[in-house]
Amino acid sequence: MKALHVLVLLLFFSSCQAKTLTVDAKGSGDALDLEGAISLATDGDSILIMPGNYSGAKVDRSLNITGRPGANLMGSLTVAAPGCRISDIDIIGPEEDSSISLISSGISVNGCNVSSLANAVSIWGDDNRVENCTIASPRAVEIKGAKNAVLASSISGETAVVFNRTWGGRVEGCRISAQRGVVLEVCHDSVVANNTCSGSGMAIVLFASHDNFISGNRLSGQMLSGIDDFHSRGNSHSNNIISGAQVGISLRGSEKCNITGNLCRKNERAGIFVENGSENSLRDNHLSENGNGILLQGSPRNVLVNNSAYENRYGISIRDCGGNRLRNSRLRANLYNLRIDSGQSSTESSNYDFFVQDIDTSNLVDNKSVCYLVGEVDIAVPSDCGFLGLVSCNNISAAGLNISNSSSGVLLVNSTGCRIRGSSIGSSEWGYLLLHCTSCIISDSRAADCVVGFSAEKASSCRLEQDRSINCSEEGFRAGGSQGLAMVDCQARACQWGISLQDSRLCRIQNCSAADIRTDGILLRKSQEISLLDNSAAFCQRGISLAGSNSCSLMDNNASENEMDGISLQQLTAAHLQGNLARHNGQGIFAQSCRDLYLEKNLLEENSRFGLRMSGCQGGKITENSISGNSISGANLVDCKENVLYHNLFQDNGQNAADNGANQWDGGEAVGGNYWSDHPVVGNPSQEARQIAGKGIDRYPFADPWGWR
Known part of the structure; x- marks a missing residue:
C-alpha cells in the first residue's frame, strides 16, 4: 500500500514539472516559430530557439527563453508576463517599433544583441534588468518604469539610455558610445555608476531630477559636457573621470548638489562649471589642464573645500556672484590661479556683492596664502600672500608683495584710503585693479608681463606714483570712468598702449613716460578736463x-x-x-x-x-x-x-x-x-x-x- 502511494506522488510531480520546448524552423522541434512555442507553454516553462530567423512575438506567460548561436528574432518581442528570462538572442526590431518591450516586472534580458532603427529596448514595467547585452539603435534604451537596471552592456546610438519620470533606476558597468549617453528626465534616487562613455554631445544628463548618484564613470571624447546637471537639486557626482569635453561637469540652475572627488582634465572651458546654481558643495576635486578648473558664473552661496587645480588657464574663477565659501584650495601652476570679478555684468555699485566672498588663508596660491578681506579696517597685510583682495575696506596697507599668475594680483573694490607700496606683480591679467575705490594709493610698485599693469575703474581721487609697467599685452596703465585720478612719475615700457584713460574727467598725468609702445603712448578717449604735464612719449x-x-x-x-x-x-x-x-x-x-x-x-x-x-x-x-x-x-x-x-x-x-x-x-x-x-x-x-x-x-x-x- 505504501509503495502505491509513492508511485502516485511520483506520477503527480512528474506531470507538474516545467518542460522545455524547442523552436526550430526546420521542423524538428516543438514549434516552427516562437509564437507557436509560447502558445504551448505554461508559466515556468523554457523555450530553446535553434539557429534561424524567426518573427517576433508577445510573451504573455512567465517563461525562460534562450537562443542558440545564430538564433535571430526579426521583429518586436513584447514581454508582458512577470519574471521572464530572455537570453542569448539576436533581436532585430522593425523600423517603427521597439525591438524588445518589457511591460511587466521582474524580467531579465541577458546576453542579447538588440538593434533597431527606432527604440531598441523599451521598459514600461518595474524592477527589470538588461544585462551583458549589446544594443545599437538611435534611441537605444528607454525606461519609464521604476527600479529598472541596465548592467554591463555595450550601447551605441544617438541616445543610449533615457529614464523618464521614474525612480530607482541603475546604469552600471556599461560601455557607451552615443551623442547623449545616460539621460535622467524628472527622475530621483537613481544610480549611474562605473560606466565608460564617449561621444560628441553629453555623456550624462540630468534634467529636473533630484537625489541621484553619478559615480565612478569614465567620460571622454569631444563632448559638449561630460555631466550636465540642469535645473536639478540634491544630486551627487563623485569620483568620475572626465576629459576632452567643452565642460567636464556642468551644473546649470541646479542647487544643493555634491560634487566630490572627481578628476577633470583637458576640458576646454571648465573642469567644473556652475552657472546660476546655489548651495552646491564642491569637495576634493582634482582639476588640471582645463580652461577653468572651477568656474562659478552667477552662482552664489556655494562651498568649495579641498579642491586642487593645477595647470589650468584659470584655477578657480568666481564671476558675477557673491557669498561663496572657499577653504583649503590648492592652486598651482595655473596661468591665472584665482579670478574674482563681475563677469559680463555692469560694474555699478549695486554689484559690490559679487566680490563679497568668504575666502580665508587656508587657500594657497603657489604655496602662498590668499589674503581676501571684506569690510576690514586698519590692517597691515603680510607681505607673503599669493593674492590680495580688499572689498569695502578702509585704511589697509600692504608693502613688499610679490605675486604672479593671478587674474588680479592686487584687487581693491569699493575701498577707501588703502595703500600698496613697493610691490611686484607679474604674469597676471590685471596687475593692480582698483574698482570704485576712493583715495587709494599705489606707489613704487611694478607690473610686468601682465595683460594690464595698473587699472582704475570708476575710481575717485586715487593716486599712482612712481609705478612701472613693463611688457603688458594691453595697457600699462588704464583708467575708465574715473575722476580726480593722479598718475605721477609712472613709466610704461613695451606695452600695447602705455597710459590709457577712457570716460574719465579731472585727472592728471604728470612726469610720466611711455616708450616702445606698439600703439599709443598716452591715449585719452572720451575723457574731459584732463591735464598732461611734463610727460614723455617716445618710440610709439x-x-x-x-x-x-x-x-x-x-x-x-x-x-x-x-x-x-x-x-x-x-x-x-x-x-x-x-x-x-x-x-x-x-x-x-x-x-x-x-x-x-x-x-x-x-x-x-x-x-x-x-x-x-x-x-x-x-x-x-x-x-x-x-x-x-x-x-x-x-x-x-x-x-x-x-x-x-x-x-x-x-x-x-x-x-x-x-x-x-x-x-x-x-x-x-x-x-x-x-x-x-x-x-x-x-x-x-x-x-x-x-x-x-x-x-x-x-x-x-x-x-x-x-x-x-
Missing part, C-alpha cells in the same frame, strides 16, 4: 593721442621719435597745447575735426612729414610755435576754417605752409603775422604779404625770427 606708433576728449590741457610734454604722430587730436574741442616738443615723428601735431584748439609755444621740428597738419578743424588759435625742419610741410591745413595763425616761426620746412580753406594767417596790422624763412622782408612786421600755397595769405610777415617779442 603715436606719442600722445586724444579722441573725443574735450577741454584737456597738454603742457611741456615731449612726444618725439614716434612712428606716426607726436600728438594726435581727433574730434574734440577746447584743447590747450603749450610748450610741447614733437620732434622726429611722422607728424608733429595732427588735428582732425577739432574746434577751438589753442596751440602755443610748441616746438614741432624735424618730423618726416608735417610739423602741424590740420584737417576739418575750426576756430583754433595757433601762436608762438616753432615749426622747422619738417620734410614735407611745416603747416598743412586741409578743409579748415576760422583758424588764426600768427607769431609762429616757419623755418626750413620742405614747404613752409599750405592751406585750402578759409583761415587767417596773421593777427592784423598791429599784431602782425608769422616769420617765414623763405620770405625775406623788412620790418617787424612788414607790409610785404606772404602768399600761402593754396588760399591763405599772411599780410604782415616778420623779418626776424621771433621779431614780435
Whole structure:
C-alpha cells in the first residue's frame, strides 16, 4: 500500500514539472516559430530557439527563453508576463517599433544583441534588468518604469539610455558610445555608476531630477559636457573621470548638489562649471589642464573645500556672484590661479556683492596664502600672500608683495584710503585693479608681463606714483570712468598702449613716460578736463593721442621719435597745447575735426612729414610755435576754417605752409603775422604779404625770427 502511494506522488510531480520546448524552423522541434512555442507553454516553462530567423512575438506567460548561436528574432518581442528570462538572442526590431518591450516586472534580458532603427529596448514595467547585452539603435534604451537596471552592456546610438519620470533606476558597468549617453528626465534616487562613455554631445544628463548618484564613470571624447546637471537639486557626482569635453561637469540652475572627488582634465572651458546654481558643495576635486578648473558664473552661496587645480588657464574663477565659501584650495601652476570679478555684468555699485566672498588663508596660491578681506579696517597685510583682495575696506596697507599668475594680483573694490607700496606683480591679467575705490594709493610698485599693469575703474581721487609697467599685452596703465585720478612719475615700457584713460574727467598725468609702445603712448578717449604735464612719449606708433576728449590741457610734454604722430587730436574741442616738443615723428601735431584748439609755444621740428597738419578743424588759435625742419610741410591745413595763425616761426620746412580753406594767417596790422624763412622782408612786421600755397595769405610777415617779442 505504501509503495502505491509513492508511485502516485511520483506520477503527480512528474506531470507538474516545467518542460522545455524547442523552436526550430526546420521542423524538428516543438514549434516552427516562437509564437507557436509560447502558445504551448505554461508559466515556468523554457523555450530553446535553434539557429534561424524567426518573427517576433508577445510573451504573455512567465517563461525562460534562450537562443542558440545564430538564433535571430526579426521583429518586436513584447514581454508582458512577470519574471521572464530572455537570453542569448539576436533581436532585430522593425523600423517603427521597439525591438524588445518589457511591460511587466521582474524580467531579465541577458546576453542579447538588440538593434533597431527606432527604440531598441523599451521598459514600461518595474524592477527589470538588461544585462551583458549589446544594443545599437538611435534611441537605444528607454525606461519609464521604476527600479529598472541596465548592467554591463555595450550601447551605441544617438541616445543610449533615457529614464523618464521614474525612480530607482541603475546604469552600471556599461560601455557607451552615443551623442547623449545616460539621460535622467524628472527622475530621483537613481544610480549611474562605473560606466565608460564617449561621444560628441553629453555623456550624462540630468534634467529636473533630484537625489541621484553619478559615480565612478569614465567620460571622454569631444563632448559638449561630460555631466550636465540642469535645473536639478540634491544630486551627487563623485569620483568620475572626465576629459576632452567643452565642460567636464556642468551644473546649470541646479542647487544643493555634491560634487566630490572627481578628476577633470583637458576640458576646454571648465573642469567644473556652475552657472546660476546655489548651495552646491564642491569637495576634493582634482582639476588640471582645463580652461577653468572651477568656474562659478552667477552662482552664489556655494562651498568649495579641498579642491586642487593645477595647470589650468584659470584655477578657480568666481564671476558675477557673491557669498561663496572657499577653504583649503590648492592652486598651482595655473596661468591665472584665482579670478574674482563681475563677469559680463555692469560694474555699478549695486554689484559690490559679487566680490563679497568668504575666502580665508587656508587657500594657497603657489604655496602662498590668499589674503581676501571684506569690510576690514586698519590692517597691515603680510607681505607673503599669493593674492590680495580688499572689498569695502578702509585704511589697509600692504608693502613688499610679490605675486604672479593671478587674474588680479592686487584687487581693491569699493575701498577707501588703502595703500600698496613697493610691490611686484607679474604674469597676471590685471596687475593692480582698483574698482570704485576712493583715495587709494599705489606707489613704487611694478607690473610686468601682465595683460594690464595698473587699472582704475570708476575710481575717485586715487593716486599712482612712481609705478612701472613693463611688457603688458594691453595697457600699462588704464583708467575708465574715473575722476580726480593722479598718475605721477609712472613709466610704461613695451606695452600695447602705455597710459590709457577712457570716460574719465579731472585727472592728471604728470612726469610720466611711455616708450616702445606698439600703439599709443598716452591715449585719452572720451575723457574731459584732463591735464598732461611734463610727460614723455617716445618710440610709439603715436606719442600722445586724444579722441573725443574735450577741454584737456597738454603742457611741456615731449612726444618725439614716434612712428606716426607726436600728438594726435581727433574730434574734440577746447584743447590747450603749450610748450610741447614733437620732434622726429611722422607728424608733429595732427588735428582732425577739432574746434577751438589753442596751440602755443610748441616746438614741432624735424618730423618726416608735417610739423602741424590740420584737417576739418575750426576756430583754433595757433601762436608762438616753432615749426622747422619738417620734410614735407611745416603747416598743412586741409578743409579748415576760422583758424588764426600768427607769431609762429616757419623755418626750413620742405614747404613752409599750405592751406585750402578759409583761415587767417596773421593777427592784423598791429599784431602782425608769422616769420617765414623763405620770405625775406623788412620790418617787424612788414607790409610785404606772404602768399600761402593754396588760399591763405599772411599780410604782415616778420623779418626776424621771433621779431614780435
